[in-house]
Structures are given as C-alpha cells and as structure tokens.
Amino acid sequence: MSEAFQNFCTLLERVVAHQASDLHLAEGRAACWRLHGNLAAMDDVAWTQTRLDELLGELLGAQQGRDLAEKGTVDLGFTARSGERFRINVFRSLGRPALVARHLPSRFLSxxxxxxxxxxxxxxxxxxxxxxxxxxxxxxxxxxxxxxxxxxxxxxxxxxxxxxxxxxxxxxxxxxxxxxxxxxxxxxxxxxxxxxxxxxxxxxxxxxxxxxxxxxxxxxxxxxxxxxxxxxxxxxxxxxxxxxxxxxxxxxxxxxxxxxxxxxxxxxxxxxxxxxxxxxxxxxxxxxxxxxxxxxxxxxxxxxxxxxxxxxxxxxxxxxTFDQALAALARDNLIALEDGRRLARDPNGFERLMRQGRSGA
Missing domain, CATH: 3.40.50.300 (P-loop containing nucleotide triphosphate hydrolases)
Structure with a gap:
C-alpha cells in the first residue's frame, strides 16, 4: 500500500468523522472537503501528479484504468477501512487526473x-x-x-x-x-x-x-x-x-x-x-x-x-410544490426565511403561503 493510498484513506476517515459529504483531490491543490454544503481546504499540502498517479494505480482496476484513458471519466464504489462506503468519480481536468469521493451514509435514514x-x-x-x-x-x-x-x-x-x-x-x-x-x-x-x-x-x-x-x-x-x-x-x-x-x-x-x-x-x-x-x-x-x-x-x-x-x-x-415545501421549512425554522424567499419560484406566492401558515389557514 503506497503512502498516497494511506493518506487518501486517512482523509476519508476525517470526512466521516466531521460529517462532510465530499472529498476533492486534484494536482497542485490541497485536499478539499464539502462540509455542510461549503467547500474548504482540509490542510495545506498540495497533491502532486506523482501522488495522484500512485493513488489511482491502487484505486482503479485494469478496465477502470482503460475507461479513464478512453472516456476521461470513470465511476467506482469504494469501501474504506472503517467499512464506510464512498462513490468515487475520477476524471481528467486539462489532461490531469482529479477525483471526488462522496460519502454514503452507513445506515439507511428514515x-x-x-x-x-x-x-x-x-x-x-x-x-x-x-x-x-x-x-x-x-x-x-x-x-x-x-x-x-x-x-x-x-x-x-x-x-x-x-x-x-x-x-x-x-x-x-x-x-x-x-x-x-x-x-x-x-x-x-x-x-x-x-x-x-x-x-x-x-x-x-x-x-x-x-x-x-x-x-x-x-x-x-x-x-x-x-x-x-x-x-x-x-x-x-x-x-x-x-x-x-x-x-x-x-x-x-x-x-x-x-x-x-x-x-x-x-x-x-x-x-x-x-x-x-x-x-x-x-x-x-x-x-x-x-x-x-x-x-x-x-x-x-x-x-x-x-x-x-x-x-x-x-x-x-x-x-x-417546491414553494409549498420551502414555506413549510421556513415556518419550522429549518431554513432561513431569506433562503426561502430567494429560492421560491413565485416570491409573491411564497409570501402568501407564509401568511397562510401563520394564520393557521
């Protein structure tokens, strides 16, 4: 197991521990994660092409390697050492490899x-x-x-x-x-x-x-x-x-x-x-x-x-409707009222829905 693969597995463990949704790796850039919807760097160590190539050499099977070379992208499932499962997409950006690993919940949510x-x-x-x-x-x-x-x-x-x-x-x-x-x-x-x-x-x-x-x-x-x-x-x-x-x-x-x-x-x-x-x-x-x-x-x-x-x-x-769902979430204080207004397809209709909810209609 290469050092690059071990580092990758450690990053995945951090993703799970902090309840992040995605891990991003690309040449010349530090590892990033999407934490509660926002992207941020996980550290300040840039991944080199050599490290990424080492990782992909262990991560991809022969057919997956051929698919990446021919199509420029490949999807695969990966089970980490902890048993947590990830969906991984490997792709090329300006001819260089990059990947995104999405954490899949370990249990089925109700x-x-x-x-x-x-x-x-x-x-x-x-x-x-x-x-x-x-x-x-x-x-x-x-x-x-x-x-x-x-x-x-x-x-x-x-x-x-x-x-x-x-x-x-x-x-x-x-x-x-x-x-x-x-x-x-x-x-x-x-x-x-x-x-x-x-x-x-x-x-x-x-x-x-x-x-x-x-x-x-x-x-x-x-x-x-x-x-x-x-x-x-x-x-x-x-x-x-x-x-x-x-x-x-x-x-x-x-x-x-x-x-x-x-x-x-x-x-x-x-x-x-x-x-x-x-x-x-x-x-x-x-x-x-x-x-x-x-x-x-x-x-x-x-x-x-x-x-x-x-x-x-x-x-x-x-x-x-989507607007009815937004209004219900805003009334329950699960999303900010401003987000509901901004995302509503019919802002005036959203305001009516909010008023109806407050009046109990």
Missing part, C-alpha cells in the same frame, strides 16, 4: 429523518409503474431511493433488482431478495441490464440513472409489463423530468412515448438540499407530483405546463 412527505413513503407500497426521483447532482436522490428500497425490503417478500454505476447502498436482504448489479463489474450498460432483468423474475427494479434513450425505452417497457421501476433524472422540477424523459426519444417517437408514459408514470419526486438555519447540516425541499387521472391526461395531451397548477391544488392527493 423518512422522518429525511423529512420526506408521507406521500413519498407510500411509493414503497406501489405494485407496478414508474417512479422518477429528480434533482441536480448532490440533491440526495440516491439517499431518497435507498430509503424507499429499504422500506420495501423491510416489509414485502419481493425480488428487488438494482442496477447502478456504481452500487452505492448495499442492502442486506430482509423480507425481500435483493440482487445488486454494478455497471462494468456485472453488466455492460444500463439498457442491456434492464432488458435482461425481465428474465430474472424481479418485482422491483432500481435503475441508477436514465442516461440514454435505450435505457429509458427499457425502463418504460419494464414498467408496462407489471414491474415497479424506480430511477433518477437530472432535472430541477417534476414537470421538467417528464419533458426530459420524452425529449430523450427521437421526434417521430415522442407522441407515442408521451402516451405510454402517461399510462405507467406513478409519481415524480424533485428535491433540492438547503443549508439548515443556524445549525450544521442540510435539509431537503421536496416537490411531489402524483400522477392522478387528471395529470395523466395532461401528460398524454402534452399540456405539461399545467402540471404545476395541478400540484398546487393536489394536497389531498399527496402533492406539494
């Missing part, structure tokens, strides 16, 4: 701990269809999905099949049977893995990310054939996820895909992590779209611009 709405918990009881969890990178999508999968594992005798790049959360079978399949280690790509999964008797399929058209097509087919499919997209809101999915197909297919999606989509959860008010840590603001018959009709007819209004009026169906 819905209450994540402050997820009850309607998100209820997604674990669905029997079929497609559920999308969306948000920017680092918004907690994987953690939310892990909590939902953990709920299914604890309560239902089903076969859960996860396809990820890399496997982030390792579930121990409880009531369910769980099969983890990792890209490049177990399967060549998402699309072929999803297609093959239909011959592996799954009840629930977790697709780590809908990266391309073939994966979207396979996930849609799996949902249509009676499976419950969970996956993620990188969009900011729920209606954007629907358009992103449909837009992933060629133009001549989109009208058919729009109709198919309207029949199988069950819910979209969009989330963003915000700094807590006056305390360390972050909290999720969550927008929830439940696909009711009315929403299904909006999707099928291409009227996704009207979906936000449907969410605003869909409280009884378990829906909430």
């Amino acid at each position: 819905f209450n701990e994540l402050r997820l709405p009850e309607s998100v918990r209820q997604l674990a009881s669905l029997s079929d269809g497609l559920v999308l969890v969306t948000g920017i990178t680092g918004s907690g999508k994987s953690t939310t999905l892990a909590t939902i999968i953990n709920e299914i594992n604890a309560s239902l005798p089903v076969h859960i099949l996860s396809i990820e790049d890399p496997v982030e959360f390792v579930h121990t079978p409880n009531q369910a049977i769980i099969s983890h399949r990792e890209l490049y280690t177990d399967v060549p790509d998402f699309a072929s893995a999803v297609k093959a999964s239909l011959r592996e008797d799954p009840d629930v399929i977790l697709v780590g990310e809908l990266r391309d058209t073939e994966t979207m097509r396979a996930a849609l087919t799996a949902a249509e054939t009676g499976h419950l499919v969970f996956s993620t997209l990188h969009t900011a809101d729920t209606s954007g996820a629907i358009e992103r999915f449909i837009g992933g197909f060629p133009g001549d297919e989109q009208s058919v895909v729009r109709h198919r999606l309207s029949l199988v989509l069950k819910a979209v959860v969009a989330q963003q992590l915000l700094p807590q008010n006056g305390r360390p840590g972050r909290v999720a603001a969550v927008e929830v779209l439940q696909v009711t018959p009315a929403v299904s009709n909006l999707i099928a007819s291409g009227r996704t611009a009207q979906i936000y209004s449907a969410i605003e009026s869909g409280r009884e169906a378990g829906m909430q």
Whole structure:
C-alpha cells in the first residue's frame, strides 16, 4: 500500500468523522472537503501528479484504468477501512487526473429523518409503474431511493433488482431478495441490464440513472409489463423530468412515448438540499407530483405546463410544490426565511403561503 493510498484513506476517515459529504483531490491543490454544503481546504499540502498517479494505480482496476484513458471519466464504489462506503468519480481536468469521493451514509435514514412527505413513503407500497426521483447532482436522490428500497425490503417478500454505476447502498436482504448489479463489474450498460432483468423474475427494479434513450425505452417497457421501476433524472422540477424523459426519444417517437408514459408514470419526486438555519447540516425541499387521472391526461395531451397548477391544488392527493415545501421549512425554522424567499419560484406566492401558515389557514 503506497503512502498516497494511506493518506487518501486517512482523509476519508476525517470526512466521516466531521460529517462532510465530499472529498476533492486534484494536482497542485490541497485536499478539499464539502462540509455542510461549503467547500474548504482540509490542510495545506498540495497533491502532486506523482501522488495522484500512485493513488489511482491502487484505486482503479485494469478496465477502470482503460475507461479513464478512453472516456476521461470513470465511476467506482469504494469501501474504506472503517467499512464506510464512498462513490468515487475520477476524471481528467486539462489532461490531469482529479477525483471526488462522496460519502454514503452507513445506515439507511428514515423518512422522518429525511423529512420526506408521507406521500413519498407510500411509493414503497406501489405494485407496478414508474417512479422518477429528480434533482441536480448532490440533491440526495440516491439517499431518497435507498430509503424507499429499504422500506420495501423491510416489509414485502419481493425480488428487488438494482442496477447502478456504481452500487452505492448495499442492502442486506430482509423480507425481500435483493440482487445488486454494478455497471462494468456485472453488466455492460444500463439498457442491456434492464432488458435482461425481465428474465430474472424481479418485482422491483432500481435503475441508477436514465442516461440514454435505450435505457429509458427499457425502463418504460419494464414498467408496462407489471414491474415497479424506480430511477433518477437530472432535472430541477417534476414537470421538467417528464419533458426530459420524452425529449430523450427521437421526434417521430415522442407522441407515442408521451402516451405510454402517461399510462405507467406513478409519481415524480424533485428535491433540492438547503443549508439548515443556524445549525450544521442540510435539509431537503421536496416537490411531489402524483400522477392522478387528471395529470395523466395532461401528460398524454402534452399540456405539461399545467402540471404545476395541478400540484398546487393536489394536497389531498399527496402533492406539494417546491414553494409549498420551502414555506413549510421556513415556518419550522429549518431554513432561513431569506433562503426561502430567494429560492421560491413565485416570491409573491411564497409570501402568501407564509401568511397562510401563520394564520393557521
């Protein structure tokens, strides 16, 4: 074990001990961590190209090394000496290697701990269809999905099949049977893995990310054939996820895909992590779209611009807008009122929500 690898493992231990989320390493720069949402240097020792090359020589397997050389980026899972798990992305910046290691929680957080709405918990009881969890990178999508999968594992005798790049959360079978399949280690790509999964008797399929058209097509087919499919997209809101999915197909297919999606989509959860008010840590603001018959009709007819209004009026169906989530967090003093105002999509509507909350309406 090289000195560079030992230093890397020590840095990971510090990340865990201080509850940081990410470790950043790059040539000519000291190690940095993201602590409660903010980046800061961990020390003043710059990493050299030689040290990084030594580290990557031990960290990457032969195929991963080839992928980095050919594609300029590679993802992998890593278990530290303490047993803590990390998702690592190695990439090139101006021809030089760099990496980001994200700490994955060692235990599955509850819905209450994540402050997820009850309607998100209820997604674990669905029997079929497609559920999308969306948000920017680092918004907690994987953690939310892990909590939902953990709920299914604890309560239902089903076969859960996860396809990820890399496997982030390792579930121990409880009531369910769980099969983890990792890209490049177990399967060549998402699309072929999803297609093959239909011959592996799954009840629930977790697709780590809908990266391309073939994966979207396979996930849609799996949902249509009676499976419950969970996956993620990188969009900011729920209606954007629907358009992103449909837009992933060629133009001549989109009208058919729009109709198919309207029949199988069950819910979209969009989330963003915000700094807590006056305390360390972050909290999720969550927008929830439940696909009711009315929403299904909006999707099928291409009227996704009207979906936000449907969410605003869909409280009884378990829906909430991003602004409604912000107002609830601000009223509970979990985020600063100024942050709520700044992030609200409709500042005037946010103020009305705050007044309604104070008046008990």
